[in-house]
Amino acid sequence: EADIYQTPRYLVIGTGKKITLECSQTMGHDKMYWYQQDPGMELHLIHYSYGVNSTEKGDLSSESTVSRIRTEHFPLTLESARPSHTSQYLCASSGGQSSNQPQHFGDGTRLSIL
């Protein structure tokens, strides 16, 4: 069983607010990822990290930012939320030397911006 946790699970908030979505894993994985997923659709990579102090943007352009100060923690921040940010955000991690390792996912944060 994977040990990766996301909070909050659900968030409904007004436009213009600053939001931080939390993601923590207890597996000591070096690589962590953030995906955006609309209902019934594929996952789109928005950020990833190879390790502490390493962050990169993914394929899908996003106004969010991330940080990786500790191995186990990979928070995602929206400085000023907009309705277009409404979506589900999934955090994942993977370990091992090879990139051919499965990703372990959290249960996601479902974000609604009013």
Add this chain to the structure above:
Amino acid sequence: GESVGLHLPTLSVQEGDNSIINCAYSNSASDYFIWYKQESGKGPQFIIDIRSNMDKRQGQRVTVLLNKTVKHLSLQIAATQPGDSAVYFCAENSGTYKYIFGTGTRLKVLA
């Protein structure tokens, strides 16, 4: 461009029957493939993976088949149960940070 897609968006199967979920991929450089199961309100859950040096791998009630010639991947679920109802995603990796996910197939198990 690279893509991973699924032939059937929804699959309905009678309880106890076998299910087969298909996936096509276009990147011939992909060498690692994963099947995930996603239940409502949860994140994707790892089911089984396969590397390109294999053409078949079996798990508990699940089998993944890889046909590199036609770039096709399938997930077979034996004796499908109500708890198998979910959306199933395939994903591919070509040795980079990038995992490419398909849209997903919804599996409905009929009682």
